[in-house]
Amino acid sequence: MVIVTTTGYIVSVFGPYLSDNKNNDAAIAKDILLKNKEDILHWADEKDIMVVDRGFRDSVGVMQSLGFDVAMPEFLDGRRRFDTTDANRSRFVTKIRWVVECVNGKLKHFNLLNKTLQNSTISQVRDYLRIVCALINAYGSPMVTPSPYTDKIAKFMLTSLKQENRIRLRVDNNQYNWKDINASNLVSFPVLTLDEIRSLTLGE
Numbered sequence: 001m002v003i004v005t006t007t008g009y010i011v012s013v014f015g016p017y018l019s020d021n022k023n024n025d026a027a028i029a030k031d032i033l034l035k036n037k038e039d040i041l042h043w044a045d046e047k048d049i050m051v052v053d054r055g056f057r058d059s060v061g062v063m064q065s066l067g068f069d070v071a072m073p074e075f076l077d078g079r080r081r082f083d084t085t086d087a088n089r090s091r092f093v094t095k096i097r098w099v100v101e102c103v104n105g106k107l108k109h110f111n112l113l114n115k116t117l118q119n120s121t122i123s124q125v126r127d128y129l130r131i132v133c134a135l136i137n138a139y140g141s142p143m144v145t146p147s148p149y150t151d152k153i154a155k156f157m158l159t160s161l162k163q164e165n166r167i168r169l170r171v172d173n174n175q176y177n178w179k180d181i182n183a184s185n186l187v188s189f190p191v192l193t194l195d196e197i198r199s200l201t202l203g204e
Contacts (some may be wrong), residue, residue, distance in 0.1 A: 001028050001071065002133065008099045008143025010133040012038055016125050026058035033062055041066065053098050055186070071096065088161050095157075099143050106136055149198065 001014045014032050017023040029052075032040060046067035052060075053073065073090040074082060082090065095195050110132050117125060126193045 001032070002103065002129075004100055004103050004151065006096055006099055008103055010103060011043075011136055012040070013126060013129050013133055014038070015129075024058075025053075025055035029056055030062050033059075033066060039201070044068070051093060051100075053097065060062070084164050085097040085162050087165070088157075088163075092157065092161075102143050103136070106117060107132060153198075 003011045003014070005011060014028070014037060018030075024154055031037075036042075047069055049069045049071050050056075050063050050069045056070075056072065056073065058074070060072065063070050071093045074086040076082065081087075098139070104176050107129070112128060113132060123126075
């Protein structure tokens, strides 16, 4: 398991763990935290936010009991779809957590980690992975670069947390009749600037 910051910096690597039903993401996280591996509880501060996906659901209680806040996408729990607030909160987590997937992708750019390893290399796997992570930290391009739009986007997202999805309302009210649309009759799709795309998608 690889732990990264929201900027994409790889903090630590744990494992390897056996690939069986006892070693899912939640079980591995609990093992790391409860055994305080690599003294993790001393370099992670109380009220730090652990950003995780739904696979960590069963470890959320342990994280919270140790004083951490947890950000995880919502579960439908029998509902047909999310309400506006839950859907937006899940998007908030996704907007932060994409960095983790980017790091995983960078790791797989190394041929050694992009294929099945021989059992004879198991004892060296962690060392190989740590070397690769160190190379990425030292020489890889940054995942997140400062932008003048960052604070503006974050503030807009927070103010929009409880706003209803206007497109969904239109669809629910049958204001669009997609089956009667002939693509050949549509005008050419406009070429948009980056600022226009930001405005369209974020409502700036």
